[in-house]
Amino acid sequence: DGGITQSPKYLFRKEGQNVTLSCEQNLNHDAMYWYRQDPGQGLRLIYYSQIVNDFQKGDIAEGYSVSREKKESFPLTVTSAQKNPTAFYLCASSWLGYNEQFFGPGTRLTVL
Amino acid sequence: AQSVTQLDSQVPVFEEAPVELRCNYSSSVSVYLFWYVQYPNQGLQLLLKYLSGSTLVKGINGFEAEFNKSQTSFHLRKPSVHISDTAEYFCAVSDGKSTFGDGTTLTVKP
Numbered sequence: 630d631g632g633i634t635q636s637p638k639y640l641f642r643k644e645g646q647n648v649t650l651s652c653e654q655n656l657n658h659d660a661m662y663w664y665r666q667d668p669g670q671g672l673r674l675i676y677y678s679q680i681v682n683d684f685q686k687g688d689i690a691e692g693y694s695v696s697r698e699k700k701e702s703f704p705l706t707v708t709s710a711q712k713n714p715t716a717f718y719l720c721a722s723s724w725l726g727y728n729e730q731f732f733g734p735g736t737r738l739t740v741l
Numbered sequence: 742a743q744s745v746t747q748l749d750s751q752v753p754v755f756e757e758a759p760v761e762l763r764c765n766y767s768s769s770v771s772v773y774l775f776w777y778v779q780y781p782n783q784g785l786q787l788l789l790k791y792l793s794g795s796t797l798v799k800g801i802n803g804f805e806a807e808f809n810k811s812q813t814s815f816h817l818r819k820p821s822v823h824i825s826d827t828a829e830y831f832c833a834v835s836d837g838k839s840t841f842g843d844g845t846t847l848t849v850k851p
Contacts, residue, residue: 662839670843670844671831671842671843671844672785672831672841677838719785721785726837728835728837728838729790730785730833730839731787732777732785732786733784734783734784735782735784
């Protein structure tokens with residue numbers, strides 16, 4: 630089945646640690662996105678990538694980093710520089726120019 | 742720059758009643774419009790989309806939306822809701838890059 634997967638579903642981090650969230654898609658989409666969702670708020674764009682080995686900052690990129698070494702994969706690293714990382718993180722993918730986005734199930738990150 | 746405003750943060754409604762979730766947008770260019778639904782602790786799923794053509798768009802689960810260019814609106818409607826429609830609903834606009842509204846929580850009461 631084609632789709633987009635995220636792992637892990639739940640992640641706990643101690644302050645000062647970096648953690649990496651996985652996102653994989655087998656839909657052959659060119660574009661991939663990372664969003665952050667806080668309670669009662671909409672989706673805020675962290676990073677996006679339209680092609681392998683290239684990515685752009687979104688609205689809230691500070692304290693996050695990404696890589697796009699393969700078309701299928703777009704991992705997100707939450708660094709210790711992110712002061713308030715506890716949130717629900719959503720990965721999405723789409724074809725270029727036609728921007729219906731397909732979302733993964735999300736990763737809930739909690740900082741202890 | 743484009744923006745999306747969902748006019749109601751919470752909409753409570755009784756089962757089998759009609760519902761309308763309101764969405765206004767602004768953009769300087771032609772856009773695509775979308776409604777997504779999110780159930781608790783899950784990702785978003787596409788309900789329906791407007792790309793071009795007929796301004797009345799039908800989606801899954803009995804939802805429909807009407808694109809009104811003069812009022813820059815894309816309101817979501819359902820004539821009779823079910824308990825299972827309780828969820829968060831997001832309106833989104835795209836000119837190649839998507840912008841999402843803050844969401845409307847629909848709560849269907851028995």
